[in-house]
Amino acid sequence: QVQLVESGGGLVQAGGSLRLSCSASGRTFSSYAMGWFRQASGKEREFVAAISRGGGNTKYADSVKGRFTISRDNAKNTVYLQVNSLKPEDTAVYYCAADAERSWPLPTVPYSYEYWGQGIQVTASS
DSSP states (O other): OOOEEEEOOEEEETTOOEEEEEEEOSSOGGGSEEEEEEEOTTSOOEEEEEEOTTSSOEEEOTTTTTTEEEEEETTTTEEEEEEOSOOGGGOEEEEEEEESSOOSSOOOSGGGOSEEOOOEEEEEEO
């Protein structure tokens, strides 16, 4: 089992940047594919980005390609999401998630992930 805790969210002006972090407990972090999802008010949770166990493969939603970058440091049990050029439509609660079962292709649907963080608010003001 793994516990996930997100940090780094906040309020920024449109066009700004943030770096979200997700710290994981346990000693098997490198055995999980990791993902970031977001949920805006009144909308369903949607896929943002995913990264393979070793970090060599990544996948992004079309809406964030070229602006967001997912990375991980297995020595620190942490996955990151660098969010640049924020738009008001990026405003949402962002969640990190861990998938112990699947590695390739990278999972992009919420039900594939077994463990979830509590979420952190990201707001881009216009």
